[in-house]
Amino acid sequence: MKPNMEPPSPSAAAAAPTTCNRKKRKSVASTTHEDAKRLKTVQGGEETPECGRSSRSPRISVLLSHLQQPITLNELTELLHYAALGRTGGIKQPSWCRLLHQKRIKAVNVVIVEGLTQSHFYKHYLTLQHLRTNYTTRVTFNPTTSNLASGIFSSEVPKSEALRQSQSSQIHKALRSHPVITKFGTHMRGLTAYVLPQEEMIKRHFPVKGMPGFEEFVCTDSVDCVTDSSPLYGLDCEMCLTEKGYELTRVSVVDSDGSCVLDELVKPQNRILDYLTRFSGITAAMLRSITTTLRDVQVKLKTLLPSDAVLVGHSLNNDLMALKLIHQHVIDTSLLYRREFGQRFKLKVLAETVLKRKIQTEEKKGHNPIEDALAALELAQYFIKTGPRQVVELHLEELWGYTLVEEPDCAPTPSHRFADILQTLGRSVAFLGKRSDVKLDVSNQMWHNSDKEVLASFRRQTKCPFLSVLQFSSSSDYLKRCIPAEEQQYQRVCANLRDMCVVFAGPFPAGFSEREVRQLFRCCGAVRKIKMLNSAVRVHAEVEFELLEGAMLAIKTLNGLKMQGQSIKVQRPVYESMLDLDLTLDALMGDGLNASHLYAVKLNPSMADCIHISAKVNGHTLDAKGSTTINGTRLQHTATKSRLSEETVRDTFAHFGTVERVVLPAKPGKHARHAHIKFESSEGKHIALTSPEHLQKESYLVCPSLTPPHLPSWAAMTTPITTVDPDEERSHMHISSQDQEMDLMMRKLDRRLRKLFRSLPDGTLSVVVLLGRTSAHGHIPGLCLMEVKQTT
Known part of the structure; x- marks a missing residue:
């Protein structure tokens, strides 16, 4: 039974960074081998990973032979194509840089800063603290006469058999906005793709170490990172109502094979007001001789669960609250099988529709937590094995009530424009900036008059677009207004x-x-x-x-x-x-x-x-x-x-x-x-x-x-x-009021870019382009800064 229990509302601002859940455990020998392999793969790239960074984390470096050569729009789009589609989409590594572990890229974000050049960056080097410290890869950028944002969206992706097959297996247009597809995409992935990141655990009121209200909770001995081969354990609890609120009366755990490894009745610490027998199945007679306490159960769970265990449950936050237990890696089936507007399916409905099994039936006296824990476990295993796309297609009408209308057979010739390909693969694209001639559907554009509005609009989005291009124009507007001339x-x-x-x-x-x-x-x-x-x-x-x-x-x-x-x-x-x-x-x-x-x-x-x-x-x-x-x-x-x-x-x-x-x-x-x-x-x-x-x-x-x-x-x-x-x-070497205004403008820009970077999901390839300038006198080079955001 899952009563509605609301814990103290922790501040999202105090949230610790999301834990990496993809790092593989290796022996010292294999790590050495991987390092040697990495150095060979980079082939003279400029940057090496920081000491604290996982060897499996995506990272970018510029090849030594290209380090001192300016890159062009075509070379930039070459990188973006590979980051978004990779070898599985038939795209080769860029000719001028190396992006390692591309499959772990979760999103691509490009910020175009108009008006600024490479020289402006180094003139205001001290002011631009975020840009100079958080971007470990820089290369000179050749300005382009065309609209850079439009050039990115409309760039032609090389034709390949892998891409053709991907397009031929594209999902129905009506499903691209389905809540499961927009959250998890269409590709099959390992269990780590569905482990809740820490910021979402905080948002969903899970107990999290270090957050206010959970100081007395017990922490399991979890490793920082889990892998796709980590074991799953199904968990379900029953509660009763006491003088102090809802308290634990029974806990059940099943392992990956579905075998029950723990089933304990628990004596609440405070006087019971309502056994909630209709839901929990617990009666006074059942608890009369029980001496097991919450503390005893916590100790047993800490002993039972391996360090890399992933707990699975339905509305699992309520179970962990009742257990007063903090566990770092969880999968919540109520958040896998998502409904529109944040609504959730009942476990009983999912078990009957997906597993073809009836649980929590009327003739039974209360819920069976072993049965519920097993149902949650099998729902998670089914989702991981089947993949989000097939789960939606197989149960679309039964669960979500959709009926698809068949599209005509005479489909138009597939487009090879970058934005079109991403959208056919179910990946969202967006442009945020001033109204301009950007070759992208108007529905994917958000026009704003200032950098402040662009940033606020981007941060308000509930889900980061897979490819987002933001245009910051305030520096260009300032330089056009300032005297002397630009x-x-x-x-x-x-x-x-x-x-x-x-x-x-x-x-x-x-x-x-x-x-x-x-x-x-x-x-x-x-x-x-x-x-x-x-x-x-x-x-x-x-x-x-x-x-x-x-x-x-x-x-x-x-x-x-x-x-x-x-x-x-x-x-x-x-x-x-x-x-x-x-x-x-x-x-x-x-x-x-x-x-x-x-x-x-x-x-x-x-x-x-x-x-x-x-x-x-x-x-x-x-x-x-x-x-x-x-x-x-x-x-x-x-x-x-x-x-x-x-x-x-x-x-x-x-x-x-x-x-x-x-x-x-x-x-x-x-x-x-x-x-x-x-x-x-x-x-x-x-x-x-x-x-x-x-x-x-x-x-x-x-x-x-x-x-x-x-x-x-x-x-x-x-x-x-x-x-x-x-x-x-x-005569112009003194610090004028215009220099001070420019410095202030640069501080605002750097602050906005820092806020934007922090709002990006881990695994996002972040690119900031200082556009440079093209005039009748020639090119003034810009600067391209690149980094893959990692878990800090």
Whole structure:
């Protein structure tokens, strides 16, 4: 008997994250094998899974060969097609990235942010905390002249036999909105697909550990994750009414084979007011000699149930409340066989219709909990074995009262548009954004005037669409309104970012040339541009590096260098826009993309001696002829150039940890002078950074990586589309009220994207596209950020 028992209403906001219920148990040996297999499968992909992530969780990484190449709309849709349809739909892995464990993808969500570019992301890098910390995969995006949302929905999916068979077996149009189909889809899946996630357990008033009102409940010894081979146990309880409410009087449990493994009468703690014999079958005589308490039953259940057991019952929350028991993994048959508007079938009706068995009949005195537990168990086993689609089709008229009208045989030629294919497979699609020319049925579009309304509308939906595309336009609207014009605003962004790669150096000896400055500073990294600054008395230089790392090493190693008895100073430019530079550099060092990356420069032998001795004797002397003298030793700048090779770099840095990858950037026909080193773990990077003496012997300068792996050159990424007068450019370097407004707008955007990400179901492929811009002057690249949301 299941009386209506309402527990304390817990706050959904306090809900702990959903537990992963799909991780397979493996031996240490098999785990090692899987890791090796994974590394082989990724084939040079950029990202590796975080330590706490299940090896079976879906994840995405960009192939090394494509990491520094911008992706196009076609390549983005290539990924979305594979994520949604996979190999079972005849779709191949994308050519530019790898999505592992695609079958575990539960939904695909794309957010299109109009108006923003890749440069805007790094200009407001500190502000965009959610985007920079929760998306572990980034790649440059080539802007498109067409509507991106429309391009996604209307993209053509490659024809395949598997897809044709899927379309030929599509469900009747009238069934696509059936409550069972919309919840569980049409494909047969294992039992873990039907285990209630924790947020739904909270919503359905199941006892959940840590939630208010359940502090005195007993927890079973459950593992965090169950598998499709975990055992099912049917459970049913009977209750009576006491002075304190409903209390347990009988509990029955059956195992996966249907055998009864527990059937106990229980003496309520408080005085009984009503035995509810009509429903429970319990009488005063039956309980008179019973001494078994609720505590005794709790101990027996904890002993009986395996750690990976899945409890099955009908309105199971009432049983667990009566038992004052918390169990992590449950299947509720009243929520499997769903009705419209949240109504539920009685167990008696389901047993008679589906199992062809009569239970709870009039001639019996009360319910038999063994019989009810067995019925719930077999209903769950039948649903899992048969699959949601067949369950609906076989019992459509008996249970749900539907009668299907046959459709004409002359069906139209199947469409190969992405949105159409998903809908024929019973998967929902939706667009939320401003009204625009999106090639999608109007019934699948929701038009809103602001980003706030778009987010609120999406979060109000009771079920996340399988494919959802959201359009955020506030940043684009702001940039169109702001003064100076949008192009000038972008040029200011570029100028601010380029200044991060700039150092000022001097004073140099009289007559010191641009060529000599380049020879000196390129020991720290590739030099992009040098501007000589000649005052009436002394010579200074502005040095712009290709990478942030070059500027960092120049300040670290060349500041204080003595030339003809006078020290030169190497420092950052001082502008208001650079006041937070130290925070930005710290954040870039801690960026997940750079966690195990190191930047290294191989010095010429003579320059290595110069810098190493300088560190010990406080400087060295450069004579007027372009050579450096240290304790009588002359350094010639025309000395033999150092040459890097992957083998020598690996040999040197393997002392600190396993080197996963070495990248040697070099222009055509030139030898590489610096290297990007990726260790297998961040520990190797930290050991290298704390071992300067060993690296000095090998003539290496090192620092933490700052430039994200998908950018070949930080400075080149920020090159404006038109040239700007340097003086005019500098005049805009102060922090204006418009900069502050832009920063505020970015904070709002990041906050909304964080709220959206949190509302996505676990296993959702989340893609955020900063659209970039296309104008008469050329392309301004955008940025594509990708992550598969995992159980946290």
